[in-house]
Amino acid sequence: MYTYTQLRNFACRVFTKMGCPEDQAELASRALVSADLRGVDSHGVARLSGYVRLWEAKRINPNPDIKIVHETPSTAVVDGDAGLGLVVGPKSMKIAVEKAKKVGTGWVSVKNSNHFGIAGYHSMLAIKHDMIGISMTNASPLVAPTWSRERMLGTNPISVAIPAGKEPPFVADFATTTAANGKLEILQRKNKNTPLGWIQDSDGQPSTNPFEVKNGGALLPLGGDREHGSHKGYCLGSIVDIFSAVLSGASYGPWAPPFVSFLPVAPDMPGEGLGHFFGAMRIDAFQAKDQFKSNMDTWIKRFKSASVVEGQEEVLVPGDPERILEQERMKTGIKLLKPVEDDLSELADKFGLCLSAN
Amino acid sequence: MYTYTQLRNFACRVFTKMGCPEDQAELASRALVSADLRGVDSHGVARLSGYVRLWEAKRINPNPDIKIVHETPSTAVVDGDAGLGLVVGPKSMKIAVEKAKKVGTGWVSVKNSNHFGIAGYHSMLAIKHDMIGISMTNASPLVAPTWSRERMLGTNPISVAIPAGKEPPFVADFATTTAANGKLEILQRKNKNTPLGWIQDSDGQPSTNPFEVKNGGALLPLGGDREHGSHKGYCLGSIVDIFSAVLSGASYGPWAPPFVSFLPVAPDMPGEGLGHFFGAMRIDAFQAKDQFKSNMDTWIKRFKSASVVEGQEEVLVPGDPERILEQERMKTGIKLLKPVEDDLSELADKFGLCLSAN
Numbered sequence: 001m002y003t004y005t006q007l008r009n010f011a012c013r014v015f016t017k018m019g020c021p022e023d024q025a026e027l028a029s030r031a032l033v034s035a036d037l038r039g040v041d042s043h044g045v046a047r048l049s050g051y052v053r054l055w056e057a058k059r060i061n062p063n064p065d066i067k068i069v070h071e072t073p074s075t076a077v078v079d080g081d082a083g084l085g086l087v088v089g090p091k092s093m094k095i096a097v098e099k100a101k102k103v104g105t106g107w108v109s110v111k112n113s114n115h116f117g118i119a120g121y122h123s124m125l126a127i128k129h130d131m132i133g134i135s136m137t138n139a140s141p142l143v144a145p146t147w148s149r150e151r152m153l154g155t156n157p158i159s160v161a162i163p164a165g166k167e168p169p170f171v172a173d174f175a176t177t178t179a180a181n182g183k184l185e186i187l188q189r190k191n192k193n194t195p196l197g198w199i200q201d202s203d204g205q206p207s208t209n210p211f212e213v214k215n216g217g218a219l220l221p222l223g224g225d226r227e228h229g230s231h232k233g234y235c236l237g238s239i240v241d242i243f244s245a246v247l248s249g250a251s252y253g254p255w256a257p258p259f260v261s262f263l264p265v266a267p268d269m270p271g272e273g274l275g276h277f278f279g280a281m282r283i284d285a286f287q288a289k290d291q292f293k294s295n296m297d298t299w300i301k302r303f304k305s306a307s308v309v310e311g312q313e314e315v316l317v318p319g320d321p322e323r324i325l326e327q328e329r330m331k332t333g334i335k336l337l338k339p340v341e342d343d344l345s346e347l348a349d350k351f352g353l354c355l356s357a358n
Numbered sequence: 359m360y361t362y363t364q365l366r367n368f369a370c371r372v373f374t375k376m377g378c379p380e381d382q383a384e385l386a387s388r389a390l391v392s393a394d395l396r397g398v399d400s401h402g403v404a405r406l407s408g409y410v411r412l413w414e415a416k417r418i419n420p421n422p423d424i425k426i427v428h429e430t431p432s433t434a435v436v437d438g439d440a441g442l443g444l445v446v447g448p449k450s451m452k453i454a455v456e457k458a459k460k461v462g463t464g465w466v467s468v469k470n471s472n473h474f475g476i477a478g479y480h481s482m483l484a485i486k487h488d489m490i491g492i493s494m495t496n497a498s499p500l501v502a503p504t505w506s507r508e509r510m511l512g513t514n515p516i517s518v519a520i521p522a523g524k525e526p527p528f529v530a531d532f533a534t535t536t537a538a539n540g541k542l543e544i545l546q547r548k549n550k551n552t553p554l555g556w557i558q559d560s561d562g563q564p565s566t567n568p569f570e571v572k573n574g575g576a577l578l579p580l581g582g583d584r585e586h587g588s589h590k591g592y593c594l595g596s597i598v599d600i601f602s603a604v605l606s607g608a609s610y611g612p613w614a615p616p617f618v619s620f621l622p623v624a625p626d627m628p629g630e631g632l633g634h635f636f637g638a639m640r641i642d643a644f645q646a647k648d649q650f651k652s653n654m655d656t657w658i659k660r661f662k663s664a665s666v667v668e669g670q671e672e673v674l675v676p677g678d679p680e681r682i683l684e685q686e687r688m689k690t691g692i693k694l695l696k697p698v699e700d701d702l703s704e705l706a707d708k709f710g711l712c713l714s715a716n
Binding site for chain 1: 428430431432433435460461462463465467490503504505506507508510518520528530532533534535536537553555556558561562563580581582585586587589590591592593594596597599600604605606607610611612628629639640641643644645649650653654656657660661664665666667668670672673674676
């Protein structure tokens with residue numbers, strides 16, 4: 001069991017050892033470990049060694065010159081200079097927020113970046129400014145569009161964070177596939193089958209074997225199959241890809257650079273690095289803040305009080321499970337799986353650090 | 359069989375008889391009949407009598423004063439003055455486009471409106487301006503969130519239209535449920551069962567009886583059940599509801615006013631009428647137009663050439679099926695079901711019009 005501070009400090013020191021400036025290492029570790037707090041364990045410190053390997057492969061620039069390469073009053077394209085997405089993300093979201101302060105909304109499309117952790121971390125940055133935050137990113141191609149045998153899209157998550165008044169904020173954060181890759185990895189570790197509708201094999205046939213994705217199979221878009229609306233999940237994943245990568249000049253579709261360093265980047269990449277898309281909308285660019293927040297409170301209370309199906313306690317509002325975990329783990333600490341702990345110990349050895357130090 | 363022009367002129371004359379000014383009747387009929395052209399038959403002239411009944415119930419104002427009630431350089435809230443959504447929609451989209459011309463993007467949240475036809479009609483209005491168009495709307499509560507027995511949301515569609523170069527545009531347009539209500543109606547007419555994952559009965563249990571939705575059951579969010587990601591469809595429907603209605607001051611969630619005139623509006627509505635949300639993003643607010651369009655062409659061609667599962671011809675790009683139908687129906691005409699034809703004949707009698715006139 002580790003405290004949040006232990007893990008964050010450790011990640012921060014690893015990023016510093018990679019050559020990140022102090023302030024950027026701080027930003028990155030905050031974004032990374034928010035995943036461990038919120039229960040998205042696959043995207044937290046479990047990925048730290050992956051970032052290190054990408055840096056060793058010279059695919060991550062630890063001291064990037066992140067800059068706006070084109071802009072209008074409400075938009076910008078940011079070049080991440082091959083930096084950590086964990087740093088490029090918060091800096092780009094800040095640009096979106098600054099634009100929203102001036103003209104009501106701000107929209108930033110980002111190229112030449114890397115994996116940015118959980119989408120929800122970035123969208124939530126807007127909340128304290130009384131803004132709605134939006135974030136999305138393209139990702140390693142693992143998903144087959146409806147009727148495709150080929151993997152053409154990433155799990156391309158979308159997050160939307162909306163402030164409320166007395167109630168906690170509404171925070172949606174989800175992969176545009178039936179199940180996120182992290183859930184698949186859990187079943188792989190347990191050697192258990194997946195439900196039908198999560199994956200297909202290399203011929204594009206339905207499968208319940210979680211290892212098929214490693215054998216040329218694919219994750220399926222939200223919906224699972226055509227009859228259950230997989231073309232809609234495919235639409236969502238495509239929109240994320242186009243907003244994040246085609247709009248910014250990043251690499252898109254099947255050419256999105258893979259997160260794992262042992263897979264080479266495509267030789268014919270049509271753009272630079274991974275892409276993200278961020279939005280910030282000032283609440284009072286639409287409506288009086290108090291009025292909006294009071295209506296959000298009504299919305300949330302009404303949904304939570306909806307009558308439930310037998311066996312369930314209450315209808316959840318997006319963000320509830322993650323917030324509850326965050327509060328718990330801030331108090332009781334974060335438990336790591338043995339392979340993750342081993343991974344971090346190796347990093348500690350490599351860089352001469354102590355994992356359990358505060 | 360009717361020509362597009364016959365149906366559009368008929369709808370236009372019906373709207374004029376309701377008291378719509380000529381230019382608004384023209385706008386509305388164009389938006390309405392685009393659904394018949396694009397194969398979304400449930401949202402076209404089949405709904406004309408529904409709009410007439412809402413007008414008779416004094417819930418549609420045929421000559422509305424549609425105006426901006428609050429704005430910033432990139433945003434506006436529009437009061438639809440209880441007008442036809444088919445008119446309020448294009449007028450609001452125009453405001454979004456004008457704002458995008460000036461500051462890069464434009465975002466318009468609309469209150470006090472009515473059903474706006476197909477979402478795709480509105481988003482596509484941005485394409486000729488070399489902009490990405492976005493449209494969404496809340497709708498009559500028919501959908502149960504994950505674990506809820508109650509119907510709390512509409513089928514709340516999202517459309518995103520993205521210009522390409524030599525290729526036709528990318529047009530996603532989908533309900534945030536497993537299946538749209540129109541598909542359910544088809545099975546009801548044929549007295550056939552639905553697949554599992556489309557609906558639940560009044561106890562919130564899975565059902566395949568398409569009539570259950572009329573007996574207190576509900577449509578299910580995209581995903582179908584928790585194991586297949588229905589919480590993600592629930593997130594999407596909620597985001598549409600909040601952007602369209604909470605942000606504008608329209609009525610939201612279970613209080614969204616029903617389309618059918620025989621259902622009363624809730625006595626305790628927290629806002630005014632139905633809500634929509636529109637966005638326009640200028641391509642060149644992000645990237646050189648030609649560069650973007652050439653990358654979109656590459657994107658589209660790569661997806662269409664992905665290897666397919668056995669029995670399928672090719673991977674489709676969002677918008678393909680609707681565009682193909684539109685081209686066909688423009689040439690060969692539009693076939694109406696007998697009940698729809700009867701409905702229109704009744705309207706012709708009521709208003710002293712001729713259905714088949716050009």
